Amino acid sequence: MQRPIPVPTFDYVVFGATGDLTRRKLIPALYYRFRAGQFSERSRVIGVSRSAWDDARFQQVARDAVNEFVDPAYLDGALVEKFAACFFYVSNDVTDRDGWADLRSRLRDDEAVVRAFYLAVAPDIFERICVFLAETGCWRPSARVVLEKPLGHDLASSREINDAVARVFSEDQVYRIDHYLGKETVQNLLALRFANALFEPIWNAAHIDHVQISVAETVGAGTRGYYDDSGALRDMIQNHILQLLCLVAMEPPASGDANALRDEKLKVLRSLRPITGDTVSKVSVRGQYRGTASQAAAVRSYQEELPDDRKGSRTETFVALKAEIDNWRWAGVPFYIRTGKRMAAKVSEIVIHFARIPHSIFEDGVGAAKSNKLVIRLQPDEGVKLFMMVKDPGPGGMRLREVSLNLSFAQTFEDRMPEAYERLLMDVVRGNQTLFMRRDELEAAWSWVDPIRQAWDAAPDFPQPYAAGTWGPTGSVALIERDGRAWHEESDF
Numbered sequence: 307m308q309r310p311i312p313v314p315t316f317d318y319v320v321f322g323a324t325g326d327l328t329r330r331k332l333i334p335a336l337y338y339r340f341r342a343g344q345f346s347e348r349s350r351v352i353g354v355s356r357s358a359w360d361d362a363r364f365q366q367v368a369r370d371a372v373n374e375f376v377d378p379a380y381l382d383g384a385l386v387e388k389f390a391a392c393f394f395y396v397s398n399d400v401t402d403r404d405g406w407a408d409l410r411s412r413l414r415d416d417e418a419v420v421r422a423f424y425l426a427v428a429p430d431i432f433e434r435i436c437v438f439l440a441e442t443g444c445w446r447p448s449a450r451v452v453l454e455k456p457l458g459h460d461l462a463s464s465r466e467i468n469d470a471v472a473r474v475f476s477e478d479q480v481y482r483i484d485h486y487l488g489k490e491t492v493q494n495l496l497a498l499r500f501a502n503a504l505f506e507p508i509w510n511a512a513h514i515d516h517v518q519i520s521v522a523e524t525v526g527a528g529t530r531g532y533y534d535d536s537g538a539l540r541d542m543i544q545n546h547i548l549q550l551l552c553l554v555a556m557e558p559p560a561s562g563d564a565n566a567l568r569d570e571k572l573k574v575l576r577s578l579r580p581i582t583g584d585t586v587s588k589v590s591v592r593g594q595y596r597g598t599a600s601q602a603a604a605v606r607s608y609q610e611e612l613p614d615d616r617k618g619s620r621t622e623t624f625v626a627l628k629a630e631i632d633n634w635r636w637a638g639v640p641f642y643i644r645t646g647k648r649m650a651a652k653v654s655e656i657v658i659h660f661a662r663i664p665h666s667i668f669e670d671g672v673g674a675a676k677s678n679k680l681v682i683r684l685q686p687d688e689g690v691k692l693f694m695m696v697k698d699p700g701p702g703g704m705r706l707r708e709v710s711l712n713l714s715f716a717q718t719f720e721d722r723m724p725e726a727y728e729r730l731l732m733d734v735v736r737g738n739q740t741l742f743m744r745r746d747e748l749e750a751a752w753s754w755v756d757p758i759r760q761a762w763d764a765a766p767d768f769p770q771p772y773a774a775g776t777w778g779p780t781g782s783v784a785l786i787e788r789d790g791r792a793w794h795e796e797s798d799f
């Protein structure tokens with residue numbers, strides 16, 4: 307059982323406190339950390355929003371969120387009460403001076419109390435919030451600001467947001483959340499690559515044939531207006547999947563220092579071969595799900611879910627891409643990435659396909675030696691599997707068979723797997739930016755994604771349809787099969 311290292315006492319100010327993120331993610335994550343003894347009841351969470359709530363109402367929201375979203379095995383009535391007592395509320399319509407004065411009066415001046423502002427609001431009000439934080443004396447040099455996505459919808463808009471924040475907060479005060487980086491299994495990529503001597507000598511184009519990254523979800527896009535403006539490219543690839551790609555592809559950083567790591571990720575992003583109008587149709591596929599009527603529970607198509615004024619939308623709910631990294635380590639090694647809503651299973655995994663054996667000593671008829679595969683399962687059934695060839699035991703001579711060495715986290719570790727936000731929220735208080743995106747990384751990611759978006763927008767075609775509950779449009783299968791390869795199947799795991 308790991309003992310968490312206590313963090314300093316904090317004043318966490320959450321703008322957008324009445325929203326879903328606070329209830330579903332932030333409050334339960336904080337409760338787990340409180341229960342683990344990582345912070346004491348001297349710490350405060352100060353919710354800010356327009357609604358006319360008061361402390362008592364916010365405390366009740368905290369209790370309800372804990373009861374609804376925390377595993378019942380971790381609930382403890384007396385502890386929940388102590389936890390709820392850490393919650394305070396300020397009603398503030400961002401432009402209202404009285405609200406700011408109220409907020410200012412709730413903040414403790416003691417420098418030993420960490421002050422963090424969590425902006426879980428639409429980015430178009432980031433600027434106003436930052437300006438008011440400065441003007442009303444809430445800002446101080448040691449304060450931190452946490453930014454939730456979406457941080458823009460293209461390079462230009464992300465620059466505007468970052469410029470606005472940068473007029474008040476310096477880069478070392480800014481924590482841009484990509485919740486994938488807080489996932490245990492994503493952090494495990496660092497351990498796997500850099501705490502084992504085994505992989506690094508073969509982690510390159512000489513020994514790796516290709517890499518696959520799949521993030522599939524069974525949920526639909528729902529009726530979120532945000533999704534229709536964004537689409538899978540912006541919602542999942544620009545941030546989460548490119549971050550995964552960076553962790554797989556980056557050079558070993560000289561140290562675990564936040565900037566050393568982020569420098570290496572940035573180099574990967576800058577080495578990505580641009581996908582433009584000339585190449586987009588060869589290396590990308592976008593899809594949109596259709597409904598299904600046959601199953602017991604019929605599933606509506608993306609179009610049916612949309613409000614009337616958005617019908618006919620060409621927003622993609624699925625993307626598959628063949629990405630290439632133009633550097634010495636990865637020249638000629640494609641990274642096939644795909645993500646989608648309403649797919650056959652919820653699964654996120656990275657599959658490293660090693661090169662084939664250079665020469666077979668075996669006779670025909672013993673079975674082909676398949677190339678080795680390292681499957682890193684991020685969720686669910688977190689774990690790592692190494693597929694390799696062995697002799698099928700028994701008489702009758704040599705027969706080759708593929709088996710896997712299986713490291714299942716659930717079987718190996720008894721502890722609950724912490725939620726991404728637990729780690730990230732505490733890292734902000736600790737002042738550790740390692741798992742947060744630096745501005746130049748974010749901009750490099752947009753610089754790669756923007757031309758893809760533009761090429762799609764300029765093309766007359768509609769995203770390819772795929773039936774809900776499948777692995778996406780046939781074009782995605784063709785994308786990889788054209789290169790003589792195939793997507794790793796769920797049943798292979």
Ligand code: BG6
Pocket residue numbers: 523541654
């Ligand atoms: C979010 C996206 O960032 O990540 C959602 O906006 C997506 O559309 C979610 O469903 C996936 O996160 P997770 O942790 O469930 O894989």
